Amino acid sequence: MEKDKPWALLSEEGVKQAFLEKLADIMEPHFQIITSREFLQNPLLHGPKIQAMFVWSCCPAAEHLLLNLLPSLKVVANGGAGIDHLDVPFITSRGVKVTNTPGVVSDATADIAMGLLLASARRIVEGHQIAVDAKTTYLAQNLMGVDVTGSTLGIIGMGQIGYKIAKRSRGFDMKILYHNRNRRSIEDEQAVEATFCESLGDLLRRADFVMLAVNLTPNTTGLIGHRELSLMKPTATLVNISRGLLVDQDALVKALQSGMIRAAALDVTHPEPLPRDHPLLGLPNVLITPHVGMNTCATVRGIVQKMVENALAAVNGLPIPNEVKFE
Amino acid sequence: MRRLCYVQCMRRLWGPAQVKNLHTSVCQLQRKKVMEADKPWALISEVGEQGYIEDVTDIMTQHFQIISHRDFLQNPQLHAPKIQAMFVWNACPAAKPSLLTSLPALKVVANGGVGIDHLDVPYITSLGVKVTNTPGVVSDATADIAMGLLLASARKIVEGHQIAVDPKTTHIPQCLMGVEVTGSTLGIIGMGDIGHKIAQRSKGFDMKILYHNRKRRSVEDEQAVGASYCESMDDLLRRSDFVMLAVNLTPETTGLISHRELALMKPTATLVNVSRGLVVDQDALVKALQSGTIRAAALDVTHPEPLPRDHPLLGLPNVLITPHVGTNTYTTTRRMVQRMVDNAVAAVKGQCIPNEVKTK
Numbered sequence: 136m137e138k139d140k141p142w143a144l145l146s147e148e149g150v151k152q153a154f155l156e157k158l159a160d161i162m163e164p165h166f167q168i169i170t171s172r173e174f175l176q177n178p179l180l181h182g183p184k185i186q187a188m189f190v191w192s193c194c195p196a197a198e199h200l201l202l203n204l205l206p207s208l209k210v211v212a213n214g215g216a217g218i219d220h221l222d223v224p225f226i227t228s229r230g231v232k233v234t235n236t237p238g239v240v241s242d243a244t245a246d247i248a249m250g251l252l253l254a255s256a257r258r259i260v261e262g263h264q265i266a267v268d269a270k271t272t273y274l275a276q277n278l279m280g281v282d283v284t285g286s287t288l289g290i291i292g293m294g295q296i297g298y299k300i301a302k303r304s305r306g307f308d309m310k311i312l313y314h315n316r317n318r319r320s321i322e323d324e325q326a327v328e329a330t331f332c333e334s335l336g337d338l339l340r341r342a343d344f345v346m347l348a349v350n351l352t353p354n355t356t357g358l359i360g361h362r363e364l365s366l367m368k369p370t371a372t373l374v375n376i377s378r379g380l381l382v383d384q385d386a387l388v389k390a391l392q393s394g395m396i397r398a399a400a401l402d403v404t405h406p407e408p409l410p411r412d413h414p415l416l417g418l419p420n421v422l423i424t425p426h427v428g429m430n431t432c433a434t435v436r437g438i439v440q441k442m443v444e445n446a447l448a449a450v451n452g453l454p455i456p457n458e459v460k461f462e
Numbered sequence: 463m464r465r466l467c468y469v470q471c472m473r474r475l476w477g478p479a480q481v482k483n484l485h486t487s488v489c490q491l492q493r494k495k496v497m498e499a500d501k502p503w504a505l506i507s508e509v510g511e512q513g514y515i516e517d518v519t520d521i522m523t524q525h526f527q528i529i530s531h532r533d534f535l536q537n538p539q540l541h542a543p544k545i546q547a548m549f550v551w552n553a554c555p556a557a558k559p560s561l562l563t564s565l566p567a568l569k570v571v572a573n574g575g576v577g578i579d580h581l582d583v584p585y586i587t588s589l590g591v592k593v594t595n596t597p598g599v600v601s602d603a604t605a606d607i608a609m610g611l612l613l614a615s616a617r618k619i620v621e622g623h624q625i626a627v628d629p630k631t632t633h634i635p636q637c638l639m640g641v642e643v644t645g646s647t648l649g650i651i652g653m654g655d656i657g658h659k660i661a662q663r664s665k666g667f668d669m670k671i672l673y674h675n676r677k678r679r680s681v682e683d684e685q686a687v688g689a690s691y692c693e694s695m696d697d698l699l700r701r702s703d704f705v706m707l708a709v710n711l712t713p714e715t716t717g718l719i720s721h722r723e724l725a726l727m728k729p730t731a732t733l734v735n736v737s738r739g740l741v742v743d744q745d746a747l748v749k750a751l752q753s754g755t756i757r758a759a760a761l762d763v764t765h766p767e768p769l770p771r772d773h774p775l776l777g778l779p780n781v782l783i784t785p786h787v788g789t790n791t792y793t794t795t796r797r798m799v800q801r802m803v804d805n806a807v808a809a810v811k812g813q814c815i816p817n818e819v820k821t822k
Contacts, residue, residue, distance in 0.1 A: 250613030306666030
C-alpha cells in the first residue's frame with residue numbers, strides 16, 4: 136500500500152512546520168514525503184517519482200532547474216493564498232498545475248489586520264514596554280493614541296480578506312471606504328456599509344487608516360509610493376498585510392521620519408526579514424510583525440488540508456478545488 | 463473718570479479708529495479680569511507627569527481658576543476657603559477626610575473617568591459634597607483597548623514585533639503561533655456600557671458571546687450583539703476562550719477572579735482585564751500563568767499601578783500589560799475633562815448635575 140502513495144517534495148522549513156503542528160496525520164495517509172535535502176542527495180533517483188510539490192513560505196523555489204529534475208510532476212501546491220513567488224505561466228506551460236489555498240487564510244489574516252490597526256492606534260507595544268521596563272516608577276499620562284471608533288478606514292483591495300476586514304471594522308463604527316479593480320455588488324457594499332472610491336487618491340486623502348489587502352502583481356508593485364503617502368493625512372496610519380513590495384519602503388521611511396503620516400503597521404516587508412540595519416527597524420512609529428497573518432494552529436491545519444486536497448485531485452486527474460490559471 | 467482721560471490722551475497720539483479699538487480692548491480686558499475674579503476655584507492634582515496633559519487645561523480654565531495640589535499646599539489656609547470644586551484624575555488628589563474637611567466651600571468632588579472605587583461616596587456626600595463621574599464618554603476608547611489587548615495577546619503581536627526588530631533575527635520564525643479569534647467564544651463579565659460595546663465589536667469577528675452580569679440585559683440588547691446570558695459565572699468560565707473583565711470595582715467584585723475561577727478556565731483561554739487590578743487575585747493569576755492553568759493574560763490595569771519592579775507578573779512571557787491607557791486618546795481625554803467640568807459647573811451653580819454618583 137505504501138508504494139501506491141504518490142511522492143511529494145517538501146522543503147525542510149515545511150517539514151519543520153508540519154512536525155511542529157503535528158500535521159503528519161494530514162499528509163502521510165496520502166503522500167510519501169521526501170524533503171529537499173534528501174531529494175538533492177540523489178535527484179536522478181528520486182526525481183522521476185515525484186508527482187507533487189508542496190510549497191511553504193516560498194520553498195522549495197519552483198524554478199526552471201528544479202522542474203527539469205521532476206519529469207512526473209503534476210502539481211505545485213502552494214500553502215497560502217499569495218502566489219506572487221510562482222511563475223504561473225512558466226509552470227503551467229510545462230503541463231504542471233498550480234494551486235493555492237484562498238478562503239482558509241482569510242479569517243486569520245483579517246484578524247491580524249485588525250490587531251495591527253488597534254495595536255498601532257493605541258500604542259500597545261510601547262505601552263507594554265513601558266509597563267514592564269525596570270525603570271518605570273509611575274504612569275505618565277502622555278502615552279496618547281488615536282481613536283479607532285468612528286474613524287475612517289480605507290481598504291485597498293476588497294477581495295475576501297479586505298471584505299472580512301470591513302466586516303470587523305463595522306463593529307467599531309468605522310466609516311469604510313474601499314478601492315478595488317472591480318466594484319463589488321450593492322448587496323456586498325451595504326452589508327458592511329462600504330463606499331466605493333473610484334479614485335485611489337480620494338481614498339488616501341480621506342482615510343485615517345489605510346489598509347492594504349491586495350495581491351502582489353506587476354500592476355500593484357510599488358502601489359504606495361511617495362505620491363500616495365503625501366496624499367495621506369499626517370494623522371493617518373498605513374497597515375500592510377499583503378506583500379512588502381506593494382510599498383516603496385524608502386518612501387515609507389521618509390514619510391514616517393518627516394511626519395507625513397503618523398505611523399505604519401506591517402506584517403509584511405521586503406525582504407523578510409529586513410536587513411538588520413534597515414531604517415524601518417529603528418523608527419518609533421513602526422510596528423512590524425514577522426509575517427504571522429496565518430499563524431494559528433487551526434488555520435495552518437486548514438491550509439495543509441487544502442494543499443493536500445488540491446494536490447490529490449491534480450495527481451488523480453480530478454477537478455481541482457483551487458487551481459490558479461494563467462490569465 | 464480715569465478711563466476718559468486715558469482715552470483722551472490716546473486720541474491725541476493716535477487716530478480715532480485705533481483709539482476706538484484700544485478702548486474696546488481695554489474694556490474687554492477689564493471685563494475679563496472681573497470675570498476671572500468671578501470664576502470659582504478648583505483644586506486639581508497637577509498638569510503634566512501623572513496629571514493632566516497640557517492640551518486640556520483650557521477646558522478647565524474656561525469656567526474655573528485652577529490651583530494644583532502642590533501650590534495649594536504652599537499656603538492651604540489662604541487657598542482652602544476659596545475652593546468650591548475638586549477635580550480628581552487618576553485618583554489624585556486623594557479625597558481624604560483631612561483634605562475635604564479643610565475645604566469649607568467645597569461643593570463637589572468631580573472625577574475624571576467612570577470608576578470611583580477610590581472615592582468614599584457615602585462619606586463625601588455626608589459632608590454635603592456632591593460626587594460626579596464621567597460615564598459614557600469613556601466607553602468607546604475602553605472597548606477599543608479591550609479588543610486591542612485581546613487580539614495582541616491572541617496573535618502574539620508584541621512578541622512578534624520584538625522578534626521582527628531584534629538585531630539577532632536572521633530568518634522569519636515558523637513557530638510563533640497564536641490562537642484563533644474568529645469563531646472563538648468570548649465570555650464578558652460585566653455587561654454595562656463598556657461590556658456591551660466590547661460585545662458589539664467582537665460580533666464582527668463571528669465570536670460566540672456569553673455574558674455574566676448582576677442583572678440580565680433586555681432581549682433587544684442581547685440580540686443586538688448576539689450575546690447569551692450565563693446565570694452562572696462558572697459556566698461562562700468553563701466555556702470561554704477569552705474571558706473579559708468589564709465590571710466596576712466594588713466590595714462584591716474585589717478578588718472576583720481567584721484560584722478557583724482560574725482553575726475553571728480552559729488551559730487554552732486568555733484573561734483580559736480592562737476594569738481594575740483588584741478584581742483579580744494577582745498571586746493566583748501568577749500561579750495560573752506559570753503552571754499553564756490558563757494560556758495568557760492581557761491587563762490594562764493592575765494593583766498597584768505601576769506594579770513593583772520585582773513583581774512576578776512582569777517577568778512572565780505570557781502576560782501583556784499596558785499602563786492603564788484605556789482612555790488615552792486626545793479626543794476621549796478632552797471629552798472626559800469637559801464632562802468633569804460640566805458636572806462641577808452644575809454642582810457649583812446648584813443646577814441639575816449630569817452625572818451625579820449617589821450613595822445607594
